[in-house]
Amino acid sequence: MPPASDVVAIVKAHQITHIRLYDADPHMLKALAGSGIEVTVGVTNEEVLGIGESASAAAAWINKNVAAYMPSTNITAIAVGSEVLTSVPHAAPVLVTAMNNLHKALVAADLNFQVKVSTPQSMDIIPKPFPPSTATFNSSWNSTIYQLLQFLKNTNSYYMLNAYPYYGYTNGNGIFPIDYALFKPLPSVKQIVDPNTLFHYNSMFDAMVDATYYSMDALNFSVIPIVVTETGWPWQGGSNEPDATVENAETFINKLIQRVSNNSGPPSQPTIPINTYIYELFNEDKRPGPISEKNWGLLFTNGTAVFPLSLGGPSQITGNSTAVFCVAKDDASEDKLRDGINWACGQGQANCSAIQSGQPCYLPNNIKNHASYAYNDYYQKMHTVGGTCDFDGTATTTTIDP
Numbered sequence: 001m002p003p004a005s006d007v008v009a010i011v012k013a014h015q016i017t018h019i020r021l022y023d024a025d026p027h028m029l030k031a032l033a034g035s036g037i038e039v040t041v042g043v044t045n046e047e048v049l050g051i052g053e054s055a056s057a058a059a060a061w062i063n064k065n066v067a068a069y070m071p072s073t074n075i076t077a078i079a080v081g082s083e084v085l086t087s088v089p090h091a092a093p094v095l096v097t098a099m100n101n102l103h104k105a106l107v108a109a110d111l112n113f114q115v116k117v118s119t120p121q122s123m124d125i126i127p128k129p130f131p132p133s134t135a136t137f138n139s140s141w142n143s144t145i146y147q148l149l150q151f152l153k154n155t156n157s158y159y160m161l162n163a164y165p166y167y168g169y170t171n172g173n174g175i176f177p178i179d180y181a182l183f184k185p186l187p188s189v190k191q192i193v194d195p196n197t198l199f200h201y202n203s204m205f206d207a208m209v210d211a212t213y214y215s216m217d218a219l220n221f222s223v224i225p226i227v228v229t230e231t232g233w234p235w236q237g238g239s240n241e242p243d244a245t246v247e248n249a250e251t252f253i254n255k256l257i258q259r260v261s262n263n264s265g266p267p268s269q270p271t272i273p274i275n276t277y278i279y280e281l282f283n284e285d286k287r288p289g290p291i292s293e294k295n296w297g298l299l300f301t302n303g304t305a306v307f308p309l310s311l312g313g314p315s316q317i318t319g320n321s322t323a324v325f326c327v328a329k330d331d332a333s334e335d336k337l338r339d340g341i342n343w344a345c346g347q348g349q350a351n352c353s354a355i356q357s358g359q360p361c362y363l364p365n366n367i368k369n370h371a372s373y374a375y376n377d378y379y380q381k382m383h384t385v386g387g388t389c390d391f392d393g394t395a396t397t398t399t400i401d402p
Contacts, residue, residue: 017037062106340374
């Protein structure tokens with residue numbers, strides 16, 4: 001690994017504004033001082049038991065790893081352990097006590113409004129995540145999860161979720177198409193629909209987040225926001241891991257950024273943005289297990305990206321630039337335009353309410369005009385993060401305001 005000061009310079013060069021550490025590494029926390037970058041620090045799984053058994057151990061941990069660096073290092077959250085319920089189940093009985101002890105120590109240090117406490121959990125605690133509307137937590141964890149959700153509610157914190165469509169796809173025995181895992185549009189015959197709510201799921205990522213919202217709902221906890229603390233895609237794998245490729249990783253990461261940047265939530269909670277951390281910054285070349293386990297990094301240690309990245313999010317359009325619009329081509333077939341409208345208004349998340357009957361842009365009521373409206377609405381929102389004006393060859397850009 002490069003020294004901590006170089007890592008922070010690399011992070012700034014890529015316009016990264018939030019970072020999650022798996023521990024409370026003093027070199028990193030010092031190097032992040034004055035950067036303004038929001039930092040989530042981690043209590044390691046080895047530390048959870050001690051903090052859960054002793055309030056004074058929790059206070060010492062807060063003093064040493066949080067209070068000592070604030071406010072110059074902008075610590076905003078503590079992730080207590082990593083997937084504790086599935087990876088260190090013997091610590092589960094004291095997990096919420098550990099969180100309570102840390103929270104009380106933050107209150108004592110007058111830091112509880114700046115720093116939230118939560119604990120990342122894997123999707124594995126939801127045995128049947130599809131359809132999302134019937135998803136529930138594994139009932140053997142019910143009392144722990146109930147206490148956990150009660151703690152998050154009481155402290156105005158959020159649920160930390162590790163959601164990996166890569167594993168959802170590769171372990172799914174071909175139930176779902178890979179395009180669904182990669183945020184790629186699905187043909188209308190292959191749309192993924194929850195039979196109970198009739199919500200369309202344009203990506204496995206959205207379905208995983210929604211399955212977690214419905215699981216909380218099943219325990220009568222509504223609207224504890226979810227932050228995705230890990231997601232990503234490996235870019236290299238062994239001969240038995242054909243989906244771990246640079247091309248798939250590039251598609252997943254850039255489409256994920258585009259998806260998350262529009263600040264909307266999954267179908268059941270459309271107004272709660274899905275704030276998301278990408279796993280991970282650098283490869284872990286010494287990690288045991290299959291080749292893919294070592295190759296999730298976005299960057300090489302010299303700071304260059306493994307594949308082209310748009311981490312800065314949407315760039316602002318400058319006021320004096322010539323406006324560009326996206327419209328349907330005159331010679332495009334009506335069938336293709338219909339597919340284009342369906343995609344733009346569905347998966348593309350264009351706002352198509354204005355072209356509904358009786359609304360201001362319904363007339364002239366023809367496919368071409370409606371397509372131009374939908375295409376342009378999508379393009380204006382998405383072109384800065386890689387959205388194109390193509391729609392299967394039926395669209396083109398123009399500087400003439402349609």
